[in-house]
C-alpha cells in the first residue's frame with residue numbers, strides 16, 4: 001500500500017466496494033478494461049499420453065482462465081505465433097454492441113494470420129460460465145480453447161436460498177462461487193484437425209472416432225477387448241454395426257458408416273482414403289488424469305462440509321457425454337450462464353457447446369471419481385478425473401468411490417437422478433427474463449445430410465467455409481448485404497425485435513447442437529414429425545398444451561435438435577431477440593458438421609449499415 005498514490009488508492013477502494021474480492025482477480029482501476037494477453041503457439045504435447053502437435057495458449061492447454069466481474073470492459077490481445085490462420089470466439093458472450101469482437105473469420109474479421117495480432121474489446125455484460133475457442137476450421141480439435149468466467153455483480157439474486165436457509169452455509173456457497181472451478185470436457189483425437197479434414201474430403205465420410213475423453217486437458221486412452229465392449233454396446237450401435245464388430249478404439253468401423261452413406265447419400269464413401277489408425281489401432285496409455293484438490297482448512301468453519309462450484313463446459317468436438325461425480329448429488333444452478341431454480345442431479349447430460357454450473361457438497365474426505373462417458377452411438381468412449389477432498393484434522397477415507405453410471409453413461413442403480421437438460425429448467429428468479437409473446441417474423445429452415453455423410457446442409461445447402469477470409473471481399477460485417485435472403489443468409493430487418501427460428505431436421509439425422517452467436521435464445525419447444533405450421537402461434541393452437549412453452553422456457557445459446565428417426569423429421573423452435581445489430585452465425589457445434597457446411601448467417605438490423613470502429617474497419621495484420 002505504501003507505494004500507491006492517493007488516486008490509485010481511491011480507485012482501489014471503489015473497486016473493492018463495487019465487487020467482492022475474488023481470489024486471484026487483481027483490481028482494475030474503475031472504467032479501465034481488464035486485459036489478458038494470449039499467445040497462440042503450435043507445439044508438441046501429450047494430453048492423453050500420446051504426443052502430437054497442437055495449439056497452446058500462453059504455453060498451456062487448456063488456455064488460461066479469463067475471469068471478469070460483470071460490467072467490466074474487456075480487452076484481449078491475441079498474438080498468433082502458430083503457423084495457422086486463426087481467430088478467437090467467445091462462446092455464449094452476447095457481444096452487446098461489439099459484433100466486431102465475435103471472432104468469426106470472413107464474417108466479423110479477417111483471420112489473424114501467422115505473425116499477426118488482434119485485440120478483442122467487449123463488455124462483460126452477463127455473468128456466468130463461457131469459453132473461448134478458435135472459430136477457424138476445426139482448430140477446437142487441436143486444443144485451442146479455454147474457460148471464461150464472469151462473476152455476478154453485487155446484489156445479483158442467486159438461487160442458493162432454495163438449497164439451504166442456513167446463513168453460514170449460504171456464505172460458504174457464495175465463497176465457493178467466487179472460487180468456482182472450471183471443468184472443460186473434451187473428446188480428443190491424435191490426428192490433427194488439418195489432417196482429418198483432408199482425409200474427410202477424400203473419404204466422403206464423417207470420422208466418428210476419437211482417442212480419449214479429456215478433462216481440463218488431461219486423460220488417457222482406454223482400449224477395450226471385445227469381451228469388455230460386448231455389454232456396453234447400445235441398440236443404436238448394433239443398428240450401425242450390422243454384422244461388423246467394433247474396432248479396437250470401440251468405434252463403429254468406417255465400413256459401417258459407408259453402408260449408412262450408401263443408404264442416404266449420392267456421393268459414395270471411399271474407405272481406402274482412411275488411414276487405419278483413424279478408426280482402429282488402439283494403444284492404452286496410463287497417463288494421470290486431472291486431479292482437483294479441494295481442501296477444507298482449519299479456519300474454514302462455515303459449513304461442516306465443503307461446498308464447491310464447478311463450471312462444466314462442453315468443449316467437445318462431437319460426443320454428447322454423461323457426467324457424474326461418484327457418491328455426490330449435485331445441484332445444477334445455471335445453464336449457459338443463466339441461473340435456474342436448482343435441480344438435484346447425480347448425473348448430467350452434456351451436449352457439445354453447453355455449460356452447466358453445478359454445486360457439490362463434500363462431507364467425507366475422499367478421492368471422488370468424476371466419470372465422463374460418451375452416450376453417442378458410433379463409439380464407446382469414456383474418461384475420468386478425480387476430486388481429491390481433504391479436510392483438516394480428518395483422515396481421508398481410502399476406499400474407492402462408488403459410481404452412479406457406467407462407461408456408456410447408463411445409471412447403475414434405479415435411484416440415480418439424471419438431468420438431461422431437455423425439460424423444464426425454471427429461470428431464477430422466476431421473473432428474471434421471459435420471451436416476447438409476439439414475434440415479427442418466422443424463419444423456417446431445414447438441416448440434414450448433404451451429398452455425402454461428410455457434408456451437412458442448413459437451408460438446403462452446405463455453406464462454404466469463410467474461415468480463411470472471404471476471397472478478396474471484406475468480412476460481411478464491414479460490407480453487410482441489405483435484404484439478402486438466400487441459402488446461407490437470414491436477414492432480419494431493423495424493425496423486427498423478436499424472431500422465431502423453426503429448424504426441421506431431415507430423417508436419419510443425429511441430434512445437432514445448435515449454437516447461435518450474439519443474443520441467446522429461448523427454447524420454445526421441440527418434437528418429432530414435421531412442423532407444417534407457418535408460425536408458432538398456429539402450432540400452439542393445434543399442438544397439445546405444453547408443447548410450446550412461452551411461460552418459462554430455457555434461455556440458452558446452445559440447444560440440441562431431437563434425433564430424427566429414419567422416416568420422420570424432427571423440429572426445434574427458438575425465439576430470439578434481434579436487437580443486437582451484427583452479423584451472427586447460427587450453426588451446429590459438432591466440428592465435423594460445421595466443417596461439412598452446417599451453418600447459416602443472421603444479419604440482425606444491418607440494413608442501415610453498422611458503425612464499426614476505425615480500429616476494426618482498418619484492421620491489417622499488426623506485427624507483434
Ligand SMILES: *[C@@H]1O[C@H](CO)[C@@H](O)[C@H](O)[C@H]1NC(C)=O
Nearest residue numbers: 241242243244245255256259
Ligand atoms: C455382412 O453383411 C453384408 C450385407 O449387409 C454382406 O454383404 C456380407 O457378406 C456380410 N459379411 C459377413 C462376414 O457375414
Ligand SMILES: *[C@@H]1O[C@H](CO)[C@@H](O)[C@H](O)[C@H]1NC(C)=O
Nearest residue numbers: 202203269270271272273274
Ligand atoms: C479413394 O481414395 C484413394 C486413396 O486416397 C484414392 O487413391 C482413390 O483414387 C480414391 N477412389 C475414388 C473412387 O475416389
Ligand SMILES: *[C@@H]1O[C@H](CO)[C@@H](O)[C@H](O)[C@H]1NC(C)=O
Nearest residue numbers: 410411412413414415416417
Ligand atoms: C436406471 O434407471 C431407470 C429409471 O429409474 C430404471 O428403470 C433402471 O432399472 C435403472 N437401471 C439400473 C441398471 O438399475
Ligand SMILES: *[C@@H]1O[C@H](CO)[C@@H](O)[C@H](O)[C@H]1NC(C)=O
Nearest residue numbers: 446459460461462486487488
Ligand atoms: C438452395 O437450396 C435449395 C434446396 O433447398 C437448392 O435447390 C438450391 O440449389 C440451393 N441454392 C444454391 C444457390 O445453392
Ligand SMILES: *[C@@H]1O[C@H](CO)[C@@H](O)[C@H](O)[C@H]1NC(C)=O
Nearest residue numbers: 085110111113467468469470
Ligand atoms: C489466411 O488468411 C488470409 C487472409 O484472409 C488468406 O489470404 C490466406 O489465404 C489464408 N491462408 C491460408 C493458408 O488459408
Ligand SMILES: *[C@@H]1O[C@H](CO)[C@@H](O)[C@H](O)[C@H]1NC(C)=O
Nearest residue numbers: 443444459485486487489490
Ligand atoms: C432459404 O433459401 C432460400 C433460397 O433457396 C431463400 O429464398 C429462403 O429465404 C431461405 N430461408 C431462410 C429462412 O432464410
Ligand SMILES: [Cu+2]
Nearest residue numbers: 512588590593
Ligand atoms: Cu450437427
